Amino acid sequence: MYTEFIKNVFLKKWVLTILTLLCLVSFSFLGYHLLRSNLYVLNNQRNLQTLVKKQVYVGNDQTSDAQIKKSFAGKSATKADAHARQVLNYLDQNYHYALRWSFDGNLANGRDVSIDTVNANFFTFYLISVASGRTFNARDYTSSSSEIPVLIGAKLAKSHPLGSKFSIVNTSSGKKEWYKVVGVMAANASVPSVYLLDNQTYLNNSIIRPFRKADRKNLTATQLMSAMQDLIVYDTSQAQLTKLTQKFNQGSFFKIRFISAKKNMADFYTNYKGTAIMFALISLIILAIATGIIIWNTWSCLKEEQSEIALRISLGLLPKNMLIAAIIYQVLISLVAVIPVTVYAVTYTKTLAQTAVGISSQIVLSGLLPKAEATSLVSIFALMLVITVFAVILVTSRFSKQSLAFRMGEE
Structure with a gap:
């Protein structure tokens, strides 16, 4: 009817x-x-409230294409790498900071993944949920073992379950590394950005490894540049922040600016x-x-x-x-x-x-x-x-x- x-x-x-x-x-x-x-x-x-409450300053990479071409070619690349290690040492000696750099890579089965390197302070501001296993401990950051502990994304857990071992070329350094899965991240574990509050980077196809002592000794300018955007510096004064900015920008290899997380979010809302x-x-x-x-x-x-x-x-x-x-x-x-x-x-x-x-x-x-x-x-x-x-x-x-x-x- x-x-x-x-x-x-x-x-x-x-x-x-x-x-x-x-x-x-x-x-x-x-x-x-x-x-x-x-x-x-x-x-x-x-x-991101933790960043706001701690009066965090976030890096904004303003390096021009001309600077990149000039700094990362021929002999200049060696100088840029040396400058990057000097900046890292200066950071270690004078500041509290959290960093992460990410490069795309390929597993042995041909699957595309991102390989993310993070320091211990990263997890203070970005609470990555782990579905099984554990997160990194203090020893993971100091160990010199050839076997590196990693967290893997939910989409990789089937082919690389908890406890499994595998090797991959870390495209940030160009070297082959051996990993052991110590933790599997929860589905849709993510890293929000103070610049793009209406979006976030999901880690379902990511491998997270700790930033170890060996990485510090061999840090490249490319790695540091990748970490500059969203580099977190906290428990510091504006005067100290100015010194850090000047240290980064010496030699015209990089150009960075630090903006408070609170201001970044306010600027986002203004436009949004x-x-x-x-x-x-x-x-x-x-x-x-x-x-x-x-x-x-x-x-x-x-x-x-x-x-x-x-x-x-x-x-x-x-x-x-x-x-x-x-x-x-x-x-x-x-x-x-x-x-x-x-x-x-x-x-x-x-x-x-x-x-x-x-x-x-x-x-x-x-x-x-x-x-x-x-x-x-x-x-x-x-x-x-x-x-x-x-x-x-x-x-x-x-x-x-x-x-x-x-x-x-x-x-």
Whole structure:
């Protein structure tokens, strides 16, 4: 009964139905991205509170392309490496700091991974969840053993389980290293950035190794440059920070600036709020247009088919049946409208979760749809469903309350 009623009444105006679908699909995409972005911002803001409370300063790499070409070619590269080790020694002697550098590599099975080197203080500010095994201890950073303990991402646990050993070329140094898995990170373990609160680097395809004494002795300028962005310096004064900046920038090998985490986050919000408000307004306008078309379409279809409806009522159709049919029709429209963004979210994130590393892993996800993505989809669908169904209920209820016989008599 409902299928026939929907087909003969609500699907009479295909153009309006298609317009409704297009508007709702557009709203779904915009709303999904906006809500997901805001969820990331809220989550990352919470995760970065340690940096704010400790008055942390974060490195901002401002080295120009011209400097890189000049400093890392021929004999200049040797001088740059020597300068990098001097800067590291200066850091060790005068500052508390946390660093991480990341380079892409390949496992023996051909899988792309990122190889991240971190010092002990890194885990003070970035709480990496471990699903099994352990994190690094003090001995891991001082050991000179050829076997290096590592943490691996959730996507690598199947081929490299806890306790397994393997070798890989560490692309940051160009040397082959032997690793032992001491911990497997939880799915979607991540590293947020004070510069991009609406995103984060996932570690599902990452290998984390400790920054050891041997690494300090052989530090290269390339490694230090990779660590400069997001290099954390804390428990220091502005005067000491100025000295560190000058030390980095000596010889024109590097150019770095240190900005407080609090200011970085404030600058992000300054730029983000305007964009977020603009997208929110566009989304709401599109939803309003879609709702207007739904109201117009529903009323027009009911009015044009009032003779058909009167006949059905005489044959036993109840007003509540007409209302249920309208609700079913709108629920189906909303379900169809949310399919494209669902397919996009699942396909895109699943593909990246299997393959992307390094910078690309800022949007790598594990599982079908992690919490932020699933919450965004469900919330957008629920909002769209509630508003559109409420609209058809109002229109259909108003139509039902009027006397069909009277309206037909006027005709």
